[in-house]
Amino acid sequence: MANNQKEILLEIKNLDAHYNVDGQPVSALQDVNFSIQKGERVGLVGESGCGKSTLLKAIMGVLAPNAQITRGAIKLHEGDLLQASPEQRRQSRWNDIAMITQSALNALNPVHKIGDQIIEAIQSHRDVDRQQARTRATELFELVGVPPQRLDDFPHQFSGGMRQRAVIAMALALSPEIVLADEPTTALDVIVQDQIFERLDLLQKEQAFSMILVTHDLALVVESCSRIIVMYAGMIVETGPTHEVVRRPFHPYTAGLRYAIPDPSTKYEPISIPGAPPDLSQQINGCRFAPRCPLATSKCELEMPPLVSSLASDAARQTRCHHADQMDQSRDRFHDQSFWQTAKTTS
Amino acid sequence: MLLDVQDLAKHYVLGEGFSNLFGLSNPQKIRAVDGVSLRLQPGEVLGLVGESGCGKSTLARILVGLELPSSGALLFNGNDIAEDIKSNRKQFHQKVQMVFQDPYGSLNPQHTIEEIVTRPLIYQQLGLSKAELKDRAIDALNDAEMMPAKRYLNKFPHELSGGQRQRVCIARALVLQPELIVADEPISMLDVSIKWSIVRLLKRLVKERNIGLIYITHDLSSVPAICDKLAIMYLGRVVESGLCDDIFKQATHPYTQALLAASPNPNPDVKRGRPNISGAIPNASNIPTGCRFHPRCPNAQPQCATEQPAERHRGYHRAECHFAFDVKIERTKRA
Numbered sequence: 212m213a214n215n216q217k218e219i220l221l222e223i224k225n226l227d228a229h230y231n232v233d234g235q236p237v238s239a240l241q242d243v244n245f246s247i248q249k250g251e252r253v254g255l256v257g258e259s260g261c262g263k264s265t266l267l268k269a270i271m272g273v274l275a276p277n278a279q280i281t282r283g284a285i286k287l288h289e290g291d292l293l294q295a296s297p298e299q300r301r302q303s304r305w306n307d308i309a310m311i312t313q314s315a316l317n318a319l320n321p322v323h324k325i326g327d328q329i330i331e332a333i334q335s336h337r338d339v340d341r342q343q344a345r346t347r348a349t350e351l352f353e354l355v356g357v358p359p360q361r362l363d364d365f366p367h368q369f370s371g372g373m374r375q376r377a378v379i380a381m382a383l384a385l386s387p388e389i390v391l392a393d394e395p396t397t398a399l400d401v402i403v404q405d406q407i408f409e410r411l412d413l414l415q416k417e418q419a420f421s422m423i424l425v426t427h428d429l430a431l432v433v434e435s436c437s438r439i440i441v442m443y444a445g446m447i448v449e450t451g452p453t454h455e456v457v458r459r460p461f462h463p464y465t466a467g468l469r470y471a472i473p474d475p476s477t478k479y480e481p482i483s484i485p486g487a488p489p490d491l492s493q494q495i496n497g498c499r500f501a502p503r504c505p506l507a508t509s510k511c512e513l514e515m516p517p518l519v520s521s522l523a524s525d526a527a528r529q530t531r532c533h534h535a536d537q538m539d540q541s542r543d544r545f546h547d548q549s550f551w552q553t554a555k556t557t558s
Numbered sequence: 559m560l561l562d563v564q565d566l567a568k569h570y571v572l573g574e575g576f577s578n579l580f581g582l583s584n585p586q587k588i589r590a591v592d593g594v595s596l597r598l599q600p601g602e603v604l605g606l607v608g609e610s611g612c613g614k615s616t617l618a619r620i621l622v623g624l625e626l627p628s629s630g631a632l633l634f635n636g637n638d639i640a641e642d643i644k645s646n647r648k649q650f651h652q653k654v655q656m657v658f659q660d661p662y663g664s665l666n667p668q669h670t671i672e673e674i675v676t677r678p679l680i681y682q683q684l685g686l687s688k689a690e691l692k693d694r695a696i697d698a699l700n701d702a703e704m705m706p707a708k709r710y711l712n713k714f715p716h717e718l719s720g721g722q723r724q725r726v727c728i729a730r731a732l733v734l735q736p737e738l739i740v741a742d743e744p745i746s747m748l749d750v751s752i753k754w755s756i757v758r759l760l761k762r763l764v765k766e767r768n769i770g771l772i773y774i775t776h777d778l779s780s781v782p783a784i785c786d787k788l789a790i791m792y793l794g795r796v797v798e799s800g801l802c803d804d805i806f807k808q809a810t811h812p813y814t815q816a817l818l819a820a821s822p823n824p825n826p827d828v829k830r831g832r833p834n835i836s837g838a839i840p841n842a843s844n845i846p847t848g849c850r851f852h853p854r855c856p857n858a859q860p861q862c863a864t865e866q867p868a869e870r871h872r873g874y875h876r877a878e879c880h881f882a883f884d885v886k887i888e889r890t891k892r893a
């Protein structure tokens with residue numbers, strides 16, 4: 212990446228995965244490649260169902276039983292997690308890699324007090340007594356802005372956002388090296404979200420842990436992540452420094468994602484991307500976005516574009532599009548709904 | 559009036575359990591909803607916005623009859639909701655539907671998507687044939703942007719992503735064509751493109767079928783596109799309410815102002831103001847005296863700590879702040 216001085220913590224190489232559905236493989240991740248530096252926070256965005264949670268679960272080692280990784284490596288400090296024994300993986304879960312699942316609202320055990328669940332998680336991995344663990348839990352509740360008196364509540368007594376914050380607290384409990392956060396703030400108002408990110412920033416500076424932040428909220432990525440990864444239908448279609456990607460997208464899908472957000476600082480009306488993502492139980496040889504893409508040509512339909520550098524001047528910017536070089540001339544047209552309607556699915 | 563809520567309250571008592579029998583702990587009283595009044599006409603969308611834990615979901619559960627209020631009045635089409643449910647539960651559920659906040663906890667894992675979406679129809683015993691049921695499910699799923707719907711009918715919830723589950727929850731609420739929908743963060747996990755399609759759909763349904771919608775959200779960017787009216791909650795009370803436009807143009811309560819100022823902007827070249835409220839989020843079991851917002855309020859004066867502000871209004875625009883509408887308080891900025 213741009214400044215290769217930094218130590219690489221996590222590296223995903225050529226990852227392919229699918230779900231078995233009625234005996235048929237349905238592709239979920241294809242040719243996923245990226246790496247995360249120590250202390251870095253990366254935003255992962257993409258359409259609902261594109262494989263973001265699948266990717267996090269693969270890294271965490273908690274994929275559904277009908278999921279299968281067919282190729283690739285997930286390296287944490289050089290060691291391939293996919294080659295590790297179940298016991299080694301169990302050890303590293305929560306200790307090295309922690310996850311805030313998208314189902315956080317439903318993730319706590321309903322019959323135990325929330326504080327007890329956190330204390331137990333700490334004690335099962337660390338040699339501390341109950342009092343020390345409780346002190347840690349109290350700190351964590353303060354960090355995420357839930358009054359510590361409420362450690363003795365049961366999950367049903369918490370609001371949605373409080374449960375989500377309890378799960379954030381739990382993920383941070385053992386000071387992991389990397390936190391996989393799957394839509395961690397869907398139930399939080401902007402002020403609480405702001406406060407949590409402010410504290411996470413401090414904590415990240417102190418402890419240099421890394422984070423992958425999955426969110427549908429591009430604005431949150433713009434404000435809090437130095438780098439962005441854009442996925443479409445199981446593949447990374449664009450990646451690079453967040454501000455540059457958002458200012459100057461090179462993939463038509465990224466342009467669509469960006470221009471679908473109302474932006475009072477411009478004269479443009481928000482667009483919507485017509486059509487639906489492809490059926491991944493079918494083999495697709497071309498670009499997975501081609502049916503919805505206004506730039507698509509016959510080459511796009513036949514040949515999968517590789518993820519390659521989209522700017523000679525900046526190797527960190529990569530795009531998976533045959534026509535990325537046309538984007539500088541055609542970017543403005545992506546603000547125009549009628550341009551999107553010229554794509555194959557709609558015309 | 560489709561819905562008329564007067565001074566509604568819901569208090570929970572915590573720590574009342576076993577240990578308390580021996581006087582070992584003090585029961586805490588959580589004032590989750592603490593005197594809320596709202597009105598909704600058919601064909602209207604009311605947005606309900608507020609801090610995490612301020613009582614939105616509790617209020618929602620009461621509005622759809624899942625919980626009883628501790629006090630206050632609650633009328634649906636002029637009738638008391640509790641009475642309505644007692645006399646004809648089935649009919650009440652046909653008219654009032656809810657989309658729950660948690661799409662993971664609210665879909666039965668043993669049922670296929672088709673079963674989940676057709677279940678309300680079956681419960682209503684409308685005498686529909688199998689084929690008709692399926693068609694209604696497909697229509698509802700299409701409306702909720704689960705396209706192509708056929709691809710999902712035989713799937714189970716665990717085979718769906720978070721955003722796909724949310725769309726199933728919306729389809730399930732739409733399938734009965736209710737008169738009132740209470741939707742608790744219905745699109746919080748959807749990307750913008752799908753989000754706007756659903757927002758447009760809900761807005762259209764509200765106008766075409768003349769139904770009422772209560773839209774609970776943390777996503778202020780979606781509010782102007784869908785809501786006619788807005789109510790801002792803070793610690794169990796509505797602290798500001800009125801027409802959506804008025805509030806967006808001239809928010810008068812300092813909490814609302816802070817909320818509006820804090821929304822992240824997708825444009826990296828536009829810097830947003832930071833809210834200048836800080837401090838710990840208060841506990842609903844220990845509500846501050848006077849104005850409940852005063853410990854965090856940038857404009858607080860001595861009287862705010864002691865006197866609960868009365869409601870002030872200008873036309874339909876109302877706010878509970880001693881200084882509401884008084885001076886044009888400048889948009890608050892964090893120092």
Ligand SMILES: Nc1ncnc2c1ncn2[C@@H]1O[C@H](COP(=O)(O)OP(=O)(O)OP(=O)(O)O)[C@@H](O)[C@H]1O
Nearest residue numbers: 230259260261262263264265275717718719720721
């Ligand atoms: N256990 C499973 N069996 C079969 N298909 C699955 C399973 N889990 C997920 N899928 C499918 O795989 C695709 C990717 O799902 P994933 O949960 O990774 O999406 P996502 O990007 O996280 O979406 P969202 O933003 O809506 O949460 C979806 O189409 C989903 O329906």
Ligand SMILES: Nc1ncnc2c1ncn2[C@@H]1O[C@H](COP(=O)(O)OP(=O)(O)OP(=O)(O)O)[C@@H](O)[C@H]1O
Nearest residue numbers: 368369370371372570590610611612613614615616
């Ligand atoms: N069954 C219950 N027993 C005790 N306290 C409860 C119960 N349900 C909710 N509460 C408390 O009532 C308050 C309001 O909760 P509610 O779920 O209504 O908030 P909310 O506005 O929906 O928040 P969020 O945006 O985080 O979902 C919170 O302090 C919560 O802990």
Ligand code: SF4
Nearest residue numbers: 498501504511532533
């Ligand atoms: S490769 Fe072709 S179809 Fe795919 S996004 Fe680029 S231009 Fe569009």
Ligand SMILES: [Mg+2]
Nearest residue numbers: 264313719720
């Ligand atoms: Mg997901």
Ligand SMILES: [Mg+2]
Nearest residue numbers: 370371615659
């Ligand atoms: Mg809630």
